[in-house]
Amino acid sequence: MKSTQYSEKTLEHFRNPRNVGTLEGPNVAVGRVGNPVCGDMMDIYIRVTPEDRIEEIRFQTFGCGSAVATSSMVTELVIGMKLDDALKVTRGDVADALDGLPPIKMHCSNLAADALHEAIKNWRAGVKPEDATATPVEKSCHPRPAAVVEVEVANLDAYKGKGVSTRVDDLAELADQRVVVLDTGDRAAQLAIDLTEHTSRVVLMTTGKEPSVSSAVRSALRLSDVKLLTEAQPLELMGEGELERIRVHDLNEDEEYELTADAFVVLE
Amino acid sequence: MTPVSTTDGVVYADYQSSKPVDPRVVEAMLPYFGGTFGNAASLHGVGDAATAALDAARARVAAFIGAQPQEIIFTSGATEANNLGIIGYAQRNRRKGDHVVITEAEHISVLNIAKYLEKNGFRVTRAPIDLHGRVSVKKLRARITDETILVSVGWASNEIGTVQPVAEIAELLAGTGVALHSDAVAAEGLVPIDVGAVPVSLLSLSSNDIYGPRGLGALYVRKGVQVAPVLMGGGQERGLRSGTEDLASIAGMAAAADLMAAEMPAEVARLATLRDRLVERVLAEIPDAHLNGHPSERLPNNAHFRFEGVEGEAMVLSLRDEGVAAATGSACSSKTLEPSHTLISCGLLHEEAHGSLEFTFGRFSKSEDVARIMAVLPGVVARLRTLSPLYKTHAPQTEKVGS
Numbered sequence: 292m293k294s295t296q297y298s299e300k301t302l303e304h305f306r307n308p309r310n311v312g313t314l315e316g317p318n319v320a321v322g323r324v325g326n327p328v329c330g331d332m333m334d335i336y337i338r339v340t341p342e343d344r345i346e347e348i349r350f351q352t353f354g355c356g357s358a359v360a361t362s363s364m365v366t367e368l369v370i371g372m373k374l375d376d377a378l379k380v381t382r383g384d385v386a387d388a389l390d391g392l393p394p395i396k397m398h399c400s401n402l403a404a405d406a407l408h409e410a411i412k413n414w415r416a417g418v419k420p421e422d423a424t425a426t427p428v429e430k431s432c433h434p435r436p437a438a439v440v441e442v443e444v445a446n447l448d449a450y451k452g453k454g455v456s457t458r459v460d461d462l463a464e465l466a467d468q469r470v471v472v473l474d475t476g477d478r479a480a481q482l483a484i485d486l487t488e489h490t491s492r493v494v495l496m497t498t499g500k501e502p503s504v505s506s507a508v509r510s511a512l513r514l515s516d517v518k519l520l521t522e523a524q525p526l527e528l529m530g531e532g533e534l535e536r537i538r539v540h541d542l543n544e545d546e547e548y549e550l551t552a553d554a555f556v557v558l559e
Numbered sequence: 560m561t562p563v564s565t566t567d568g569v570v571y572a573d574y575q576s577s578k579p580v581d582p583r584v585v586e587a588m589l590p591y592f593g594g595t596f597g598n599a600a601s602l603h604g605v606g607d608a609a610t611a612a613l614d615a616a617r618a619r620v621a622a623f624i625g626a627q628p629q630e631i632i633f634t635s636g637a638t639e640a641n642n643l644g645i646i647g648y649a650q651r652n653r654r655k656g657d658h659v660v661i662t663e664a665e666h667i668s669v670l671n672i673a674k675y676l677e678k679n680g681f682r683v684t685r686a687p688i689d690l691h692g693r694v695s696v697k698k699l700r701a702r703i704t705d706e707t708i709l710v711s712v713g714w715a716s717n718e719i720g721t722v723q724p725v726a727e728i729a730e731l732l733a734g735t736g737v738a739l740h741s742d743a744v745a746a747e748g749l750v751p752i753d754v755g756a757v758p759v760s761l762l763s764l765s766s767n768d769i770y771g772p773r774g775l776g777a778l779y780v781r782k783g784v785q786v787a788p789v790l791m792g793g794g795q796e797r798g799l800r801s802g803t804e805d806l807a808s809i810a811g812m813a814a815a816a817d818l819m820a821a822e823m824p825a826e827v828a829r830l831a832t833l834r835d836r837l838v839e840r841v842l843a844e845i846p847d848a849h850l851n852g853h854p855s856e857r858l859p860n861n862a863h864f865r866f867e868g869v870e871g872e873a874m875v876l877s878l879r880d881e882g883v884a885a886a887t888g889s890a891c892s893s894k895t896l897e898p899s900h901t902l903i904s905c906g907l908l909h910e911e912a913h914g915s916l917e918f919t920f921g922r923f924s925k926s927e928d929v930a931r932i933m934a935v936l937p938g939v940v941a942r943l944r945t946l947s948p949l950y951k952t953h954a955p956q957t958e959k960v961g962s
Binding site for chain 2: 297302305306308311323327328329330331332333334351352353354355356358359424467468469490491492494518520530531532533535536548550551552553
């Protein structure tokens, strides 16, 4: 079956999703699951009555057709429900309510029930919405590394002058290169911004959830074409003779992947 | 020209995945289902007519790429041509070495052939590509060793449309004894391919990609290049591809090649105009949109974008509802749930690769297709962004060119 061979009901929820948005004010909790790296991420907001019922529910989802449809469906299924009953709603229930999902989508893009359960858990634990959306998903399963992770790239020196630089005197030397700048504060971020004049590909890599920069530089970063890569810890440099790839530890998902790059700037 | 009405009012902008067969090609094929039905191997007159038709078709396909007729081997498609060209060459020339170089921008058919070779005792190295998807000739050269027998470089990426420096690579390999194979499927009919000017050893072609019938392809094997068959049987096609020739399809491919040769200059110019107009409008009218691939060295029909904060399958699905057929490199649309390897090799983050959207124009694309796409695309992207927790409007609307 094709990944997009969805039931009419799934398509209908994708086209006209119910309860899109966020909730603010009192008695609100949020559950966030997924990861943009995997292609799916969703936030489910609930407002809970004193009687422990879901009074209002909203969602925001980045993802494919089934990610959107399952989010929409779960909000319909549980609105007005007691929290204990809502916790019993499973991924299978959501898929059934949509008249089924393509097999390949059953696991990857059927996270809405998990997001709901996360929201209820956060409500009961008193986790504030702003903390919930700043916190990665599998908090309870994978212990979080400390906010600042020591960056130690085993073979950094081997690539010095072959893609790795500790200072950049002439920005034009990096023209049209894929440059990764390690977040070492304002100076690195400013360098990243300046480099966008010379190449369309500048990544600022930080182990934190946000780069460790002043608020002025942060707004400048937002307006710039610098691509932020957060919660990423460089592990090892790879390439034949010259730098070609950086092996990266995704601190959120606790997975490793390779990022293609021509230049890696680690300011002294 | 008879209009093609297969798409029922839908704007079809996915020519890289499949093309309609040109009605004039269908015309040319019809006689071979009735009158000329012989087997080219038979000795009687009916067989002779088939032989004559086969010879004529072979000469026309050869002429399309500047080859000699005896250098063309018909296959069941480009996948088989890649198998015969790469596996057949590697096995036949194993005593010269066990090392093959491909690039990170290859079509999945070549990638999986490379994996097969690795399982069967060969070593395969993948040469990296740059920001725009172009293989670095310098880095490719650095990967060639004394054991290297074959380099395989797709003429152009079927996905992001980047055209590879095949001529430069052919020049690099000339006289070294290392053979060069090129999968030219994405490029044929869109950029000139002349094996006289660019001395590749082996080249894969697909019939459908020049508006011929599906289920047929060809491998160009330069005179003197030794290849072992991968299909055993009655010894047709100089023993390299057994099985009675599919004469109707072969005649169709020959007709398609003739039409393409005649119409290519005008067609390419027209497609490039459509493509340029779409790229210009998308980058100007949709915030946080980027063009993937090479700004200039790209196929004239290919516009490949990424949009921040939205996922590709959701875009394709929404566009389908709006009557536009497009494609994506997002993981969510693939069988493996992996995002496009080409985009990742270009240096994009996974989340960016998930947000890709590809439009490819072709012979039956109409001038108004761009306007019809642009009538719905900004709304589709905007709607999905309102759903997305990842998209925050922060940047002022700026045009972004390049990758």
